[in-house]
Amino acid sequence: VARGEEVGAEPVDGEDAPDDGTEVTGFEALTGEGVRADLDGETHYAGKPSLFEELGFDLSHAHVRSDGGSVLEERDGDEAGDAEGDAANAVTAAEPCDHGQYLDLASETIPRLQAEGKTVVLVGTETELEGVIAVADTVRPEAAWVVDRLHELGIDRVAMLTGDNERTARAVGERVGVDEVRAELLPDEKVAAVRELAA
Secondary structure, three states: OHHHHHHHOOOOOOOOOOOOOOOEEEEEEEOOOEEEEEEOOEEEEEEOHHHHHHOOOOHHHEEOOOOOOEEEOOOOOOOOOOHHHHHHHOEEOOOOEOOEOEEOHHHHHHHHHHHOOOEEEEEEEOOOEEEEEEEOOOOOOOHHHHHHHHHHOOOOOOEEEOOOOHHHHHHHHHHHOOOEEEOOOOHHHHHHHHHHHHO
């Protein structure tokens, strides 16, 4: 993912990705959905769950490679959490089906991560889901204060316009106290929303 993003856009962490010899070609930003790039000749995608649904994946029955232990763990930063914290944040694969173990990403994993204010990015090829990444913007400590101050100054409604999914946006909006959240907006939809709100 990092190598593909480095070729076509600003890397997620703002640093150069290590060059492991993988040849990245054909990078394409899929506006509002994610990115596509060829890595050593095979097309890979990173993006919203809806992108993978369009590719034909059944996210209610996503197969994973696991020995029955944790298949997804959350960690804060680069630090591995303590054993108790790791156990609380681990997601265990469901019972095996005919094709191995699976996660119900659609109704369990993705909604849980989004309700925590995280944006879910899936990574994979056209035939295999290779990973789930949850990223979260750090809400600036003064954000709630700024919204309160705007209200005190007579601003009736403070709106948040974002391309993030509805669940993630609502979680962040509640945290900072905005009056209205408009989510899953493409860039041109944000411009239209600003014009509408300013009218």
